[in-house]
Amino acid sequence: MFFANEEPFVLNIEEKTMLELYELCGADRELLFSPYCWRVRLALAHKGLDFHSHPMRFGEKQLIAFSGQKLVPVLVDDGQAVHDSVAIFAHLDARYPQRPLLGEGAAAERARLVERLSFHALRMPLLKLLLLRVYQVCAEQDRDYFRSSREQAFGMRLEDFVDPPGGEQQLRQALAPLEAWLGDKPYLEGDAAGACDYLVAGMLFWAWCLGVQPWAEESAVGAWFTRIRQAYERDHGPIKRASF
Numbered sequence: 001m002f003f004a005n006e007e008p009f010v011l012n013i014e015e016k017t018m019l020e021l022y023e024l025c026g027a028d029r030e031l032l033f034s035p036y037c038w039r040v041r042l043a044l045a046h047k048g049l050d051f052h053s054h055p056m057r058f059g060e061k062q063l064i065a066f067s068g069q070k071l072v073p074v075l076v077d078d079g080q081a082v083h084d085s086v087a088i089f090a091h092l093d094a095r096y097p098q099r100p101l102l103g104e105g106a107a108a109e110r111a112r113l114v115e116r117l118s119f120h121a122l123r124m125p126l127l128k129l130l131l132l133r134v135y136q137v138c139a140e141q142d143r144d145y146f147r148s149s150r151e152q153a154f155g156m157r158l159e160d161f162v163d164p165p166g167g168e169q170q171l172r173q174a175l176a177p178l179e180a181w182l183g184d185k186p187y188l189e190g191d192a193a194g195a196c197d198y199l200v201a202g203m204l205f206w207a208w209c210l211g212v213q214p215w216a217e218e219s220a221v222g223a224w225f226t227r228i229r230q231a232y233e234r235d236h237g238p239i240k241r242a243s244f
């Protein structure tokens with residue numbers, strides 16, 4: 001009920017159901033490089049879900065204060081805020097059952113295991129390759145925060161931590177099981193891409209968006225990554241890449 005002197009309440013269905021994704025960006029707001037945010041972009045594309053992007057710089061955490069924590073990705077779905085990429089995959093499956101990502105029961109547990117194993121195998125080599133690049137692409141006013149938070153976490157100066165040749169070699173070793181696995185199938189999950197593909201590929205988007213491709217294009221991993229990237233770009237347009 002509303003009174004004559006009040007504005008009638010109009011429910012805008014489109015606005016109500018529009019998904020909103022808060023994701024990390026560099027000084028250039030079109031440069032999106034967070035591996036966890038890329039996982040979510042790939043998952044939304046898999047489900048065929050449209051969303052509104054809120055690119056957020058390191059120094060703009062107030063934008064996600066409503067989520068009660070300080071990390072992106074944060075997905076807002078009909079007023080509900082969900083954070084953490086794997087939790088977002090689970091949320092998407094529960095709310096949009098078409099084309100399941102994690103699926104249920106043992107399948108979901110296996111995808112979570114793949115996420116943990118690949119995260120631990122790939123993160124450190126990628127950090128050794130990418131940490132200074134993140135510093136260079138982030139906004140001027142965020143650089144002190146980025147340097148001090150990472151130097152505290154790793155116990156040394158960024159310049160002493162990074163080791164691109166070492167990181168590249170370690171990454172090749174870490175990717176070797178995937179290289180063998182992808183030898184006779186187009187995707188980690190078989191004939192079609194699924195959660196495991198996006199959870200792992202998201203980590204590699206981190207490198208690719210920061211202008212590094214430490215895997216051979218003609219390798220099985222290279223062909224798999226390109227397949228996922230090109231499928232995304234076919235539907236959503238070219239992905240911005242940093243140039244140094």
Ligand SMILES: N[C@@H](CCC(=O)N[C@@H](CS)C(=O)NCC(=O)O)C(=O)O
Pocket residue numbers: 024034035036037058070071072073083084085086
């Ligand atoms: N486990 C989380 C990790 C999220 C995370 O570490 N996000 C980073 C971006 S890559 C972040 O928000 N960093 C902000 C900061 O370090 O200040 C997920 O999978 O979403």
